[in-house]
């Protein structure tokens with residue numbers, strides 16, 4: 256999928272966009288729009304036709320709490336992720352769980368995780384659903400997974416050093432805060448870790464090279480959003496030159512946040528995401544609030560899709 260010719264990807268996106276529109280038509284949040292604008296398949300001939308659809312803000316999303324955005328009957332929902340602080344419930348069907356696993360496996364395999372690796376996931380259960388994604392992704396690859404909390408609000412957080420060293424870990428899935436806690440108790444030269452998977456955050460965007468040099472490991476960035484999938488919606492390859500977008504599962508736009516028109520390639524704007532593949536919930540043109548710049552140039556890794564550079568993290 257990651258090396259699909261662009262024309263075939265666009266065909267797939269267009270087909271999936273039509274299906275997503277059909278799912279969205281039944282939702283209260285979009286009902287008025289579709290009553291005024293009775294769009295049909297013929298109105299969606301390319302991925303760019305997504306601009307015919309309305310934008311969705313976070314406030315509108317939260318207004319639908321708890322189940323106003325569910326697009327399947329409750330018995331088809333097999334998992335619900337709850338972000339209590341925002342009154343956000345994100346549902347998954349069995350297929351959505353598999354889709355999330357596949358996307359996260361791409362990011363982990365693409366940056367070196369293999370079936371003979373041992374990965375430690377040090378994130379709290381309520382940490383925006385990221386741990387679900389990593390757990391499923393590592394499981395798809397066949398890597399060993401160890402779960403550990405993040406230590407709560409303690410100043411020195413994360414797993415203890417003797418625990419980590421005795422397991423001879425290959426990789427860690429964590430946040431910047433946890434990494435700083437881990438390396439305050441473990442000698443930077445005496446660990447087995449090769450890499451860390453970490454969600455885009457402001458501090459790691461600014462200090463990644465410094466951290467990699469200090470801690471003697473590679474830091475691979477990825478991005479997800481709790482209203483979609485907690486991780487694996489965009490991810491780096493070995494070249495660390497922007498995050499490859501998972502464009503078969505989501506449509507990505509970068510808009511001027513004032514005019515809401517597309518910005519020119521390479522210029523910063525707000526990342527806007529439309530569901531293409533999820534079954535349990537469909538969001539159209541959701542405004543993420545993240546500032547990014549698009550890059551369509553080929554990447555040295557051979558992946559054919561577009562990349563984004565994150566200018567601000569969470």
Ligand SMILES: [Zn+2]
Pocket residue numbers: 491492493494499554555556557558
């Ligand atoms: Zn690449």
